[in-house]
Amino acid sequence: MKKYLAYALLLTLLLVAPLLFYPVLLMKVLCFALFASAFNLILGYGGLLSFGHAAFFGGAAYVTGHAIKVWGLPTELGILTGTAAAMVLGLLVGVLAIRRQGIYFAMITLALAQMVYFVFIRSGFTGGENGLQGIPRGTFLGLVDLSNDRAMYYFVLGVCLLGFGVIARAVHSPFGQVLRAIRDNEPRATSLGYNIDRYKLLAFVISATIAGLAGATKSVVFQLASLTDAHWHMSGEVVLMTLLGGLGTIFGPAVGASLIVTLQNTLSSGPLGAWVTVIMGLIFIICVLAFRKGIVGELQAALRKSFN
Amino acid sequence: MNASGDFILQTQKLTKGFLGFIAVDSVDLNVERHTIHALIGPNGAGKTTVFNLLTKFLTPSSGTILLDGEDITAARPTQIARRGVIRSFQISAVFPHLTVRENVRVALQRQLGTSFHFWRAESSLNVLNERAEELLDLVGLLRFANDEVADMSYGRKRALEIATTLAMEPKLMLLDEPTQGMGREDVDRITELIRRVAKGRTILMVEHNLGVVSTLCDRVTVLQRGAILTEGAYAEVSSDPRVKEAYMGKSAA
Numbered sequence A: 001m002k003k004y005l006a007y008a009l010l011l012t013l014l015l016v017a018p019l020l021f022y023p024v025l026l027m028k029v030l031c032f033a034l035f036a037s038a039f040n041l042i043l044g045y046g047g048l049l050s051f052g053h054a055a056f057f058g059g060a061a062y063v064t065g066h067a068i069k070v071w072g073l074p075t076e077l078g079i080l081t082g083t084a085a086a087m088v089l090g091l092l093v094g095v096l097a098i099r100r101q102g103i104y105f106a107m108i109t110l111a112l113a114q115m116v117y118f119v120f121i122r123s124g125f126t127g128g129e130n131g132l133q134g135i136p137r138g139t140f141l142g143l144v145d146l147s148n149d150r151a152m153y154y155f156v157l158g159v160c161l162l163g164f165g166v167i168a169r170a171v172h173s174p175f176g177q178v179l180r181a182i183r184d185n186e187p188r189a190t191s192l193g194y195n196i197d198r199y200k201l202l203a204f205v206i207s208a209t210i211a212g213l214a215g216a217t218k219s220v221v222f223q224l225a226s227l228t229d230a231h232w233h234m235s236g237e238v239v240l241m242t243l244l245g246g247l248g249t250i251f252g253p254a255v256g257a258s259l260i261v262t263l264q265n266t267l268s269s270g271p272l273g274a275w276v277t278v279i280m281g282l283i284f285i286i287c288v289l290a291f292r293k294g295i296v297g298e299l300q301a302a303l304r305k306s307f308n
Numbered sequence B: 001m002n003a004s005g006d007f008i009l010q011t012q013k014l015t016k017g018f019l020g021f022i023a024v025d026s027v028d029l030n031v032e033r034h035t036i037h038a039l040i041g042p043n044g045a046g047k048t049t050v051f052n053l054l055t056k057f058l059t060p061s062s063g064t065i066l067l068d069g070e071d072i073t074a075a076r077p078t079q080i081a082r083r084g085v086i087r088s089f090q091i092s093a094v095f096p097h098l099t100v101r102e103n104v105r106v107a108l109q110r111q112l113g114t115s116f117h118f119w120r121a122e123s124s125l126n127v128l129n130e131r132a133e134e135l136l137d138l139v140g141l142l143r144f145a146n147d148e149v150a151d152m153s154y155g156r157k158r159a160l161e162i163a164t165t166l167a168m169e170p171k172l173m174l175l176d177e178p179t180q181g182m183g184r185e186d187v188d189r190i191t192e193l194i195r196r197v198a199k200g201r202t203i204l205m206v207e208h209n210l211g212v213v214s215t216l217c218d219r220v221t222v223l224q225r226g227a228i229l230t231e232g233a234y235a236e237v238s239s240d241p242r243v244k245e246a247y248m249g250k251s252a253a
């Protein structure tokens, strides 16, 4: 019961937020929260450290931008196209990487993502260093004009809640149950008759798809798809967000993403602008040394302790 | 020739080499149906490697594995599991971050055919709870059903492992040192449990505790440096001077 109350409160907050804060920043937070949640599905619940998720985030952003700007697709279809592209890319990368374990998996995903990155630098449709600019926001179902920031915010909120819902359901589904078992003990899962590679691959594809949904949406918000979104820095940032918020917790990654995005935003406009990377690094170190389970993970552990 | 229905599992000249070193050397193992068969031998004799070969966690260098007279040498680990050969591991094989009930349920879950359904609610698995709890009751863990496994004692983890294995309805259970590292009381409890669950099944177990072997096992195969040293009933085997020698200073350790 308390849980539903908390959810209702959270939803209300999300609904009134654009009246209190700058909607574009909120939208950025939402997109990264979704991105980190998608990443958490594969790292936190699948136990696989992907270091190439920027390829799906950035790739979907480019495809969406191109579909809307050049092909003239309506906004929703453009986002769907970008998301589908991320799914296909996720399947390709997944098939090649999924048999590797631990650091080898991280390395091969990084290598493949770098290849994708170089394709983006080279090919004309991405606009190279300038990025793909001036993507029109369009309308929602031809009814609501999305160039209005508040309208856009509610659209983004809807998309992100949908994506988040898919992840939360996947985690708490028969599939999620097997996935967590595999994360805990691969050989045992095999000895119980589970073909573990297939489960990991499905988790990877879902994760890549939702990461793509986040990137696609972000490109519409900022009307821009650029190399930054596909750069390996982005892959690293999403690891940081997830760890900071709490690996393998449902809400942790979203909390981590909100903090990081807000912090970056505050710092970059202030006198500490040049130090952003250093400060991020410090946060990472503190996080790894002092609170391993991340903010939400530590809170949960503390709560559990006080109940026992 | 070997199609005798009495043997559930047979190996013929089963061999495994690691970089020029022969860990399992031309082993002919014959496990009779509905018996408890022990595989013993000093550390490094190749017992776990035999298990890894039987379940195809490792690929044999040569030799044949027959299950119910059928050649399964080329089968994959999951196929072998689905044919009812379920193994445990030398170090405990539980899912530490799942609850006790979930551990057993994961083994039952495959039969529902929904294990890839990522859109279905987890509560759809609740139909399995009754069976899971029956199994937990059998191994005396029912009252821990909601606990996270990571916090449990070692003995209970091993008992849970057996419940999970049973959930697979195994024809043949391969247990790798089920009493290793346990206190006296836990050893007795697990021994009793194995005796109970052996009814109507076949068990092949690696065991260092010769007391357990003598009370539990119908037949004993002794492995030394990868090869079979001798085989027979416990009384026979244990009086064999070669076995005594192989175990010298070992069983005391």
Ligand SMILES: Nc1ncnc2c1ncn2[C@@H]1O[C@H](COP(=O)(O)OP(=O)(O)OP(=O)(O)O)[C@@H](O)[C@H]1O
Residues within 6 Å of the ligand: B018, B023, B041, B042, B043, B044, B045, B046, B047, B048, B049, B050, B090
């Ligand atoms: N994957 C591997 N690669 C190389 N050598 C291995 C491998 N697995 C096992 N060995 C070697 O094969 C030999 C047999 O090991 P195995 O684990 O089967 O022994 P064991 O009889 O189970 O011993 P213990 O009683 O200590 O469990 C050992 O010398 C071991 O070092």
Ligand SMILES: [Mg+2]
Residues within 6 Å of the ligand: B047, B048, B049, B090
């Ligand atoms: Mg061993």
